[in-house]
Amino acid sequence: MPLLAVLVLAAGTYAFRIAGPLAARHLDLERLRAPLVTAAVVLLLALAVTSSVADGQDFTGWARPAGVAVAAILAFRKASFVIVVLAAAATTAALRLMGIP
Amino acid sequence: MDRGTLRDIGLVCVADALVGISFGALALAGGLPLWVPVALSVLVFAGGAQFAALGVVLAGGGAVTAVVTALVLNARLLPFGLAAADVFTGRPWRRLVGAHLLTDESLAFTLRHEDPRQRRMAFWVCGIALFVVWNLAVLVGAYAGSVLEDVNALGLDAAFPAVLLALVMPALTERGTRNLALLGTAVALAATPLLPPGVPVLLAPAAVAPLLLLKARRARTP
Numbered sequence: 001m002p003l004l005a006v007l008v009l010a011a012g013t014y015a016f017r018i019a020g021p022l023a024a025r026h027l028d029l030e031r032l033r034a035p036l037v038t039a040a041v042v043l044l045l046a047l048a049v050t051s052s053v054a055d056g057q058d059f060t061g062w063a064r065p066a067g068v069a070v071a072a073i074l075a076f077r078k079a080s081f082v083i084v085v086l087a088a089a090a091t092t093a094a095l096r097l098m099g100i101p
Numbered sequence: 102m103d104r105g106t107l108r109d110i111g112l113v114c115v116a117d118a119l120v121g122i123s124f125g126a127l128a129l130a131g132g133l134p135l136w137v138p139v140a141l142s143v144l145v146f147a148g149g150a151q152f153a154a155l156g157v158v159l160a161g162g163g164a165v166t167a168v169v170t171a172l173v174l175n176a177r178l179l180p181f182g183l184a185a186a187d188v189f190t191g192r193p194w195r196r197l198v199g200a201h202l203l204t205d206e207s208l209a210f211t212l213r214h215e216d217p218r219q220r221r222m223a224f225w226v227c228g229i230a231l232f233v234v235w236n237l238a239v240l241v242g243a244y245a246g247s248v249l250e251d252v253n254a255l256g257l258d259a260a261f262p263a264v265l266l267a268l269v270m271p272a273l274t275e276r277g278t279r280n281l282a283l284l285g286t287a288v289a290l291a292a293t294p295l296l297p298p299g300v301p302v303l304l305a306p307a308a309v310a311p312l313l314l315l316k317a318r319r320a321r322t323p
Binding site: 016029044 | 109116140147171176182185189201203253261265294316
């Protein structure tokens, strides 16, 4: 990977990161805050769910979604964060150990 | 800052460290010089995009493809920056430095809090801790990581969606937000096999935007 490619990727990523805070200076944050936070929650849930079933455009196999499903149930039942995350990893690792990809 | 949040950030740091080690190890095992994974981690600092770029390069793809793929994945940082904009108030350098620390995790920890001071603390502590841990881990992986090339055996690939789920769950107790999130997620899932990685998750907030604005307007009119 040439240096130029790394720098272009870094600059582009930083542009995405700084655009929000810069734009926010000219926006009425008080009024927009609730819809923006909801939009971010919508995006985060979509990211969590899609990344638990797919690598790129392909299905990941059952081990990962099964682990995340266990996490979802535990999180819904208000289990502590540490339990939720460790249970997800443990479930997925155990399934893989049993030969389920 | 409360103990619980610190502990939770610590756990995410441990998980991220293992993934960072695997990133450094994979890059060097693939024949890349040390500076590539190090520069990517310091300057791009976005795990998903780094793995995507690395994957393209190691598969023999061009640098342009690698950059475009990774940038599409990182486009979500723009709406994230808007949602967390209040943590960047103060001196300009805070905005310039803070923006670089914006990640899925630091945003999710920020959204978990309502109080402005706690939001700022959660963002900065998570952002700085992850930046330090991630970059050290990539270095460790580059030098000694061949043992950890397959973090999937540890189920770590399930830990990251689980982190995000656990952090957004409190926000989903509100019915309106939950319905919008489920609708957006359904759209993203349907689009996943069809569109390039990174685009489907952007469709989620886009699909619910009209409903979101309607909801905001209704909340304002008494």
